[in-house]
Amino acid sequence: MEDPRTKDWPLMSSPFPTLAICLSYVYIVKVLGPKIMENRKPFQLQNTLIVYNFIQVIFSAWLFYEISISGWLTGHYNFRCQPVDYSNHPKTLRMVHACWWYYFSKFTEFLDTIFFVMRKKTSQVTTLHVIHHGCMPMSVWFGVKFTPVIC
Numbered sequence: 001m002e003d004p005r006t007k008d009w010p011l012m013s014s015p016f017p018t019l020a021i022c023l024s025y026v027y028i029v030k031v032l033g034p035k036i037m038e039n040r041k042p043f044q045l046q047n048t049l050i051v052y053n054f055i056q057v058i059f060s061a062w063l064f065y066e067i068s069i070s071g072w073l074t075g076h077y078n079f080r081c082q083p084v085d086y087s088n089h090p091k092t093l094r095m096v097h098a099c100w101w102y103y104f105s106k107f108t109e110f111l112d113t114i115f116f117v118m119r120k121k122t123s124q125v126t127t128l129h130v131i132h133h134g135c136m137p138m139s140v141w142f143g144v145k146f147t148p149v150i151c
Contacts, residue, residue, distance in 0.1 A: 033117035070094035
C-alpha cells in the first residue's frame, strides 16, 4: 500500500516517469552520447567537475544531517527491525522528505556518467556502472513510495 504522504510529490504518482528517465539515461550514455562524441575532442570539464563535486558533497552532508537529526542519531529510529512509521510526527515527516531528496539525488548522479562520456573516459562507463546508476532511482522510488522512513 502506497504511503499517502508522498503520493502527490514530484515523480511519485507512478513508476513510469522514473523508468523513462532511467531508460533515457542508459540510451544517452551507451548510444547517443558516444555517437555524438565520436568525432569530437574530449571536453575539458575541470572547473565544471570541481563545482559539481562540491555541490554533491554539500548536498550529501546536508542529507546525512537531515537523516541523522530526524531520527537515526536521536533515538527515533534504530537498526533493529521495527514497523514503518506512517505517522505525521515532525521527525517522521522530516525523514520522509529526506528520503525523497535521496531519491532525487540518484538523478543528479547521472551526471557522473555523462561527464565521463563528454570527456571520452569510456573505460569508466562500465556495464556495472551503468546498471548501478540506471537501477538506483527505480529501487529508491519503491522505498519512497511505500516505506519512505526507512530508505
